[in-house]
Every structure is written in C-alpha cells, then in structure tokens.
Amino acid sequence: MPELPEVEIVKCALEPAMCGKEIERCEINIQGLRYVFAENFAGILSGAVCKSVTRRGKYMILYFDHDYALVWHLGMSGRVKIFDTKADYEPEKHDHILFYLKDGTVIVYNDARRFGFMDLMRADEIETARHFANMGPEPLGNHFYGQALYDVLKNKKAPIKAALLDQRVVAGVGNIYACEALYMAGINPRKSAQSLSRAKVEKLAAAIKDVLRKAIEAGGSSLKDYAHTDGSLGYFQHMFSVYNREGQACPDCTCDISRTKGIKRIVQTGRSTFYCSARQK
DNA sequence: CTCCTGTCCTGCCGGC
DNA sequence: TGCCGGCAGGACAGGA
Numbered sequence: 001m002p003e004l005p006e007v008e009i010v011k012c013a014l015e016p017a018m019c020g021k022e023i024e025r026c027e028i029n030i031q032g033l034r035y036v037f038a039e040n041f042a043g044i045l046s047g048a049v050c051k052s053v054t055r056r057g058k059y060m061i062l063y064f065d066h067d068y069a070l071v072w073h074l075g076m077s078g079r080v081k082i083f084d085t086k087a088d089y090e091p092e093k094h095d096h097i098l099f100y101l102k103d104g105t106v107i108v109y110n111d112a113r114r115f116g117f118m119d120l121m122r123a124d125e126i127e128t129a130r131h132f133a134n135m136g137p138e139p140l141g142n143h144f145y146g147q148a149l150y151d152v153l154k155n156k157k158a159p160i161k162a163a164l165l166d167q168r169v170v171a172g173v174g175n176i177y178a179c180e181a182l183y184m185a186g187i188n189p190r191k192s193a194q195s196l197s198r199a200k201v202e203k204l205a206a207a208i209k210d211v212l213r214k215a216i217e218a219g220g221s222s223l224k225d226y227a228h229t230d231g232s233l234g235y236f237q238h239m240f241s242v243y244n245r246e247g248q249a250c251p252d253c254t255c256d257i258s259r260t261k262g263i264k265r266i267v268q269t270g271r272s273t274f275y276c277s278a279r280q281k
Numbered sequence: 282c283t284c285c286t287g288t289c290c291t292g293c294c295g296g297c
Numbered sequence: 298t299g300c301c302g303g304c305a306g307g308a309c310a311g312g313a
Contacts, residue, residue, distance in 0.1 A: 003307095034289075034308080058307075076306050077291080094291090113290045115307065131308095158284060167308085175306065269285060271306070 002074040004058060004139065004172030005215035010080050011055045017082045017105055018050040018062070027098040034075065034117040041120055044068055045099070057135055057171030061126060069123040071131055075115025081108040136170045139208050144170060146202035153193040153201060160196060160204075161189035162269045173208060176243045177215070179274050181207040183242045183250065188280045189273045190266075214239070242274040250276045 002010070026042040038044070048064040055061070062070040074080075083089045083106040097109040097118065109116070121129060136152070137143035149170065156163050163169050164178040173181070182189050184207035187200055196204070218239060241250050246265040253276055266273050 073307080075290090075308090111290095112292065113306085115290065156283080162284085165307085270287080272304090 003174035003177050005212055007055055007058050008216050009219040011053055011060050015053045022049045022102040023099050024102045025100040030096040033114050038120040067123045069126050071119040073116050077113040078111040078116035134168050136168050139170050146205040149205045150198055150201040156193035159190050159268055160193045161273050163193040175271050177211055179243045180211045186280055189275050253279055
C-alpha cells in the first residue's frame with residue numbers, strides 16, 4: 001500500500017529523527033521479513049551513525065558513516081513509528097525491528113503482512129543493486145516527462161494500467177495512484193500502452209506528477225500522525241476519485257450514474273482497477 | 282525479449 | 298456468536 005507519496009512522507013519523518021545520530025542497539029524480533037536478514041545485520045548497524053536518508057521509488061535508503069547502506073521497503077503494511085524516548089514506546093504486535101538511538105529516540109518498524117524488507121549492503125553497491133538496476137525514472141524528477149514516457153510505452157502491448165505498475169516504466173507508482181492518474185488523464189485502463197496518442201501520454205505524465213504531488217502535500221500536513229500512530233492516516237483515502245469507490249459517482253463526472261452504474265471495478269493482471277467508463281475512453 | 286499468473290503474509294469483512 | 302473463504306497487493310519467479 002505505501003506508494004511513492006507515503007514512502008516520501010516516512011522518509012521526511014525519519015530524516016530529522018535519525019540523521020547525525022548513532023544507533024546504539026538494533027533489536028530484531030523476527031527471523032526475516034520478506035527475505036532473511038543479512039548476516040550480522042544487527043551487529044553492523046549497532047554503533048553506526050546515520051549520514052542521510054533518501055528515497056528511490058518505493059524504497060528508502062539510509063546511508064551510514066561506515067559506508068554501509070540500508071535499503072528499506074515497506075511492502076504493503078509496513079509502518080514506521082518514532083518515539084522521542086524509550087519510555088514513550090508502547091509495544092504492539094508485529095513490531096519486528098527496533099533501532100535504539102544514542103540520544104534516546106526509538107525507531108520501530110511494524111509490518112503485519114511482512115511483505116517489506118531491509119537489505120544491508122555497501123554504499124557503492126546501491127546503484128547496481130537488483131532493486132535499482134532497472135528502475136525507471138523518478139516521476140517527480142527531470143527525467144520523467146511526456147516524450148520520455150511515450151518512448152517507453154510505444155513498444156508495450158500491455159494495458160496501460162499494467163504498464164504503469166511496471167517499476168521499469170516509472171518508479172514508485174502503485175495500484176492506487178495508477179488508477180487515480182488514469183482517471184485524471186481520462187484514459188481507459190484497458191487500452192494498450194502503445195495505442196495511446198502522444199497528446200494522451202503527455203496528459204498522463206502530467207497527471208502522474210500532479211496526483212503524487214497532491215498526495216505528498218496532503219500527507220505532509222498529517223506527517224506527525226502518520227509517522228507516529230496509524231498508517232491509514234497516510235493513505236489519503238478521502239482524496240481518491242476512483243480507487244475503492246465502486247458503484248459511486250466519480251467527482252466532476254458528467255455521466256448519468258443511473259445509466260453507467262458509476263465507477264467500475266475490473267481485475268487486470270490480478271489487481272483491482274477502478275475507473276469511470278464515461279470519462280475514461 | 283514481453284506478458285501474465287501464482288506466491289508470499291495477515292487482518293478484515295461478508296456470508297451463513 | 299464464530300468460523301470460513303476471499304480479498305488486499307509489491308516484487309519476483311517461472312511459464313507461455
């Protein structure tokens with residue numbers, strides 16, 4: 001569930017909580033998450049000082065002073081909790097990893113479905129790491145724009161919805177924001193990627209940027225709540241136009257809901273897609 | 282190579 | 298009330 005905006009918000013919360021600080025102790029309450037932990041995971045991180053926290057797609061990368069880097073993915077149920085002191089920490093089920101910082105801060109990784117992971121490697125191995133080697137451009141960066149997206153999509157026969165979920169096409173877009181961006185651009189999710197006109201792809205690239213920026217902005221205002229308590233606050237459900245709104249009328253839609261039955265739900269490559277058949281042609 | 286399906290995991294919700 | 302089935306989905310392996 002955490003897609004680019006949610007990960008960006010967690011990253012922004014983690015930055016001031018961790019940067020320049022030493023991890024005194026790392027506690028692991030589980031054998032492994034999605035993968036088995038690197039050998040001596042806790043030992044390597046204990047005593048390390050965090051230099052910086054960055055984000056790439058749906059991944060966070062923490063760089064440390066001994067030139068190790070931690071690649072951190074939240075999977076779909078991953079939450080990060082930050083406590084100012086040990087006394088503030090109240091354990092919950094699925095608190096799998098805890099970082100006790102020297103200044104008293106406690107960083108907790110909670111992940112009910114264990115789809116997330118932490119991968120430890122040397123900092124100079126990051127760029128060639130399997131997670132990033134084939135990853136597409138950052139949608140909010142300079143390398144993502146209409147023509148660039150068109151050049152990638154023009155060879156793809158897959159439905160545009162499926163293509164947007166491909167992290168090689170664009171980094172960080174997941175099921176929710178793919179649906180929302182297609183709605184905003186007025187594109188039917190079933191259309192094959194290569195069938196889209198240059199003008200439509202231009203619109204789509206702009207919609208992707210727009211929907212991600214708005215989600216980050218909305219999440220920023222509830223940053224504290226998101227990082228400290230309930231992950232669901234960060235999912236901005238109130239602002240979705242189509243996602244999880246089967247049968248409802250979409251906002252700004254001119255369609256007659258009694259005739260169209262409102263927003264439709266279909267399954268594409270095993271994932272739910274929500275769209276408005278009147279608005280998305 | 283591309284595209285698609287099955288897998289992992291647990292919490293939650295609807296049906297009976 | 299409680300149990301069961303199905304669903305949610307990011308990344309990846311493997312098959313066509």
